Amino acid sequence: MKKPYRKTGLFLMLLCLILTAAGCGYDNDIVIPQTSIDPVNLTEVTVGDEIRLTGKNMYLITHVTFGETEAEVNLNLGERDRNELVVQVPALELTGKVDVTATYNTMQKIVVCRDLHVTVPPVIPTVTTQLSGERMAKEIIELSGTHLHIIRQILVNGEEVPVRSIDATTLTFLAPEVEVETEATVKLIYDNSLGKDQELAVSGSIRILPLPVARVYTWTDVVIGGQATGLSFFDGTTGIVSSPCDLFDHQAEIDFMMNVSNAGENQFYDPGNTTNVLKNQLCNGLALGTEDGKDHSLFLSVSTKFRILSESNAAQMELITKVREGDIEEINDELFEGISAPSSRTPKDFVAGNVVWYYNEYKDKNGLIEIVEVVAGATPQENTIRMNVCFEK
Numbered sequence: 001m002k003k004p005y006r007k008t009g010l011f012l013m014l015l016c017l018i019l020t021a022a023g024c025g026y027d028n029d030i031v032i033p034q035t036s037i038d039p040v041n042l043t044e045v046t047v048g049d050e051i052r053l054t055g056k057n058m059y060l061i062t063h064v065t066f067g068e069t070e071a072e073v074n075l076n077l078g079e080r081d082r083n084e085l086v087v088q089v090p091a092l093e094l095t096g097k098v099d100v101t102a103t104y105n106t107m108q109k110i111v112v113c114r115d116l117h118v119t120v121p122p123v124i125p126t127v128t129t130q131l132s133g134e135r136m137a138k139e140i141i142e143l144s145g146t147h148l149h150i151i152r153q154i155l156v157n158g159e160e161v162p163v164r165s166i167d168a169t170t171l172t173f174l175a176p177e178v179e180v181e182t183e184a185t186v187k188l189i190y191d192n193s194l195g196k197d198q199e200l201a202v203s204g205s206i207r208i209l210p211l212p213v214a215r216v217y218t219w220t221d222v223v224i225g226g227q228a229t230g231l232s233f234f235d236g237t238t239g240i241v242s243s244p245c246d247l248f249d250h251q252a253e254i255d256f257m258m259n260v261s262n263a264g265e266n267q268f269y270d271p272g273n274t275t276n277v278l279k280n281q282l283c284n285g286l287a288l289g290t291e292d293g294k295d296h297s298l299f300l301s302v303s304t305k306f307r308i309l310s311e312s313n314a315a316q317m318e319l320i321t322k323v324r325e326g327d328i329e330e331i332n333d334e335l336f337e338g339i340s341a342p343s344s345r346t347p348k349d350f351v352a353g354n355v356v357w358y359y360n361e362y363k364d365k366n367g368l369i370e371i372v373e374v375v376a377g378a379t380p381q382e383n384t385i386r387m388n389v390c391f392e393k
Contacts, residue, residue: 033057033060033105034056034057034104034105034108035055035056035057035058035060035061035102035104035105035108035110036055036056036057037053037054037055037058037102037110037112038053038054038055039112039113040053040100040112040113040116042113042116043115043116043117044116044117044118044119045089045116045117045118045119046089046118046119046120046121047089047090047091047092047118047119047120047121048088048089048091049088049089050086050087050088050089051086051087051088051089051100052084052085052086053084053085053086053087053102053112054083054084055083055084056082056083057082057104058080058081058082058083058084058085059077059080059081059082060104060105061073061085061102061103061104062075062103062104062106063102063103064085064087064100064101064102064103065100065101065103066089066090066092066098066100066116066118067092067098067099067118069090069091069092069098070090071087071088071089071090072087072088072090073085073087089118091120092118092120092193093120093191093193094120094193094195095117095118095119095120095193095194096117096118097115097116097117097118098115098116098118099111099113099114099115099116100112100113100114100116119193120193121193122192122193122194123147123150123192123193124147124192124198125145125146125147125148125150125151125188125190125200126145126146126147126200127143127144127145127148127188127200127202127203128144128145129142129143129144129145129202130202130203130204131185131186131202131203131204131205131206132204132205132206133206133207134206134207134208134209135175135206135207135208135209136175136208136209136211137175137176137177137178137208137209137210137211138174138175138177138211139174139175140164140172140173140174140175141172141173141174141175141186141206142170142171142172143170143171143172143186143202144169144170145169145171146168146169147168148166148167148168148169148170148171149166149167149168150190150191150192151163151166151171151188151189151190151200152189152190152191153188153189153190154171154173154186154187154188154189155186155187155188155189156173156175156176156184156185156186156208157182157184157185158187159176161173161174161176162174171188175206175208176208177210177211178208178209178210179210180210181207181208181209181210182207182208183205183206183207183208184205184206184207184208185201185202185205186201186202186206187199187200187201187202188200188201188202212329214329214330215329215330215331215392215393216328216329216330216331216390216391216392216393217236217237217238217239217389217390217391217392217393218326218328218388218389218390219236219239219388219389219390219391220388221372221386221388222234222239222241222386222387222388222389223241223384223385223386223387224241224258224384224385224387225258225377225382225383225384225385226258226259226260226266226377226380226381226382226383226384227259227260227280227281227282227381228377228379228381228382229377229381229382229384230243230244231243232244232257232258232259232281233246233247233250233254233256233257234254234255234256234257234258234389235250235253235254235255236255236360236365236367236389236391237253237363237365237391238253239389239391242254243283244281244282244283244288245283245284247281247283247288247296247299248294248296251296251298251299251302252298252299252302252362254271254299254302255271255302255304255358255360255363255367255391256268256269256270256271256304256306256358256360257269257271257274257277257278257281258385259274259277259280260380260381260383261348261380262380263380264376264380264383265348265349266348266349266350266374266383266385267346267347267348268306268346268347268348268356268358269345269346270302270303270304270305270306270345270346271299271300271301271302271303271304272300272301272302272303272304272345273345273346274299274300275289275300278296278299278300279291280381301362302360302361302362303360303361303362304345304358304359304360304361304362305341305342305343305344305345305358305359305361306342306344306345306347306356306357306358307339307340307341307342307343307344307347307356307357307358308344308347308350308354308355308356309339309354309355309356309357313339315337315338315339316339319335319336319339319355319357319368320355322335323355323368323370323388323390324353324355324370328368328390331365331366331367331368331390331391331392331393332392336357336366339357341359342357342358342359350371350374350385351371351374352371352372352373352374353370353371354369354370354371355368355369355370355371356368356369356371357369365391365392366391366392367389367390367391367392368389368390368391369387369388369389370387370388370389371385371386371387372386372387372388373385373386374386
C-alpha cells in the first residue's frame with residue numbers, strides 16, 4: 001500500500017522553496033537616493049568665484065566639472081549640506097564658454113549650467129632686466145621679473161635657445177654661439193588665457209662675442225682596436241686611426257698603437273716599444289717588420305709615454321673633470337701642474353671613464369684621452385676601445 005504522506009511532504013518542500021525565493025527577492029530591493037539640482041541662472045563668472053548649487057540630496061555629489069576642469073568638492077559627509085553645495089570656479093587655461101556638470105552616485109551626471117562664460121584673468125610676465133654690454137658665447141644670461149615661470153620659449157635674434165633654469169622671478173639661458181660679434185635682442189614667448197604664443201620683448205640688447213679659436217684638436221668617438229681589427233695606429237693631429245698597410249707612409253705621424261695580449265689585455269703601446277709586437281699587425285697577411293719587407297725604423301724611433309689619471313688625486317681629478325666635461329680649450333704646462341709626467345710605455349686594463357694623459361716626445365705634444373667604451377670582441381684580438389681625444393696644436 002502506498003504511503004500518501006510522501007506526496008504531502010514533497011508538496012510542502014516545494015512550497016517552502018517558492019516562498020523562500022520570493023522572500024529573498026523582496027528583501028534585496030534597494031532604493032537608491034537620487035539628486036535633483038535647481039537650475040543655475042548664471043551666464044558669466046570669473047576664475048575663483050563661488051557658485052552655489054541647490055537642490056535635493058546634494059551630499060551625493062562627488063564631482064563638479066567646468067568643461068574638462070574639475071572643481072574642488074568637499075567629500076567629508078559630516079560637513080556637507082543636504083540641500084546645497086558651494087564650489088569655486090577652477091582655474092581654466094583660456095577664457096571661454098563651458099558646460100558645468102555635476103556627478104552623483106559615482107556615475108550619474110547632470111548638466112547644471114550650459115554655456116557658462118568663464119573669464120580667466122591673464123597672467124602676464126614682466127622683465128625688469130635691461131640688456132646691455134657684452135657677453136661671451138655660452139655665457140649665462142640672467143633675466144629677472146615676475147611670472148617668468150610661464151615662459152616656454154626664448155628667442156635670440158629670432159632663433160630659439162634652450163632655457164637653462166626658470167622660476168617665477170628668474171630665468172637664465174646661455175648666449176648662443178656666433179662666428180662674429182653680433183648685436184642681439186631677446187624675445188620671450190608664453191601662453192596665457194588671452195591666447196597662445198604671446199610675445200614679450202626684453203628691453204635693450206647685448207653684444208655676443210664669439211668663442212676663442214680652440215687651440216686643441218678634438219676628436220670624438222674614435223674607435224681603435226686590436227690586431228684583427230686592422231685599425232690600431234692613432235694620429236692625434238688628424239684623429240685618424242690607420243691600418244697596418246698605411247703605417248709605412250705615416251710612421252712619423254702615429255702617436256701610439258693598440259695591441260691585445262694573448263690574455264686579452266687591451267694595451268696602448270709606445271711606438272718605440274713595439275719591436276716585439278709589431279709583427280702581430282698584418283698587411284695583406286704579412287707581419288709588419290718581419291715579413292712585409294719594409295723599414296719601420298722611423299715608427300720605432302717615436303717615443304710616447306702615458307699616465308692613467310687617478311680620481312683619488314686632487315690635481316688629477318680636477319683635470320679628469322675638465323676632460324669629461326669637454327672643457328679643454330688649450331693644452332699647456334699649466335694644465336698639468338702638480339701631476340707627475342707620463343712614464344708608462346704600455347698602459348693597460350682600461351675601463352670606461354678612465355682619462356689618460358700621453359706625451360709624444362717626437363712631436364713634443366701632449367694629448368688627453370677619455371675612455372668612453374671598452375668592447376670585448378669574439379676573440380681578444382678583436383677588442384676595441386672607443387675614446388674621445390684632445391691633442392695639442
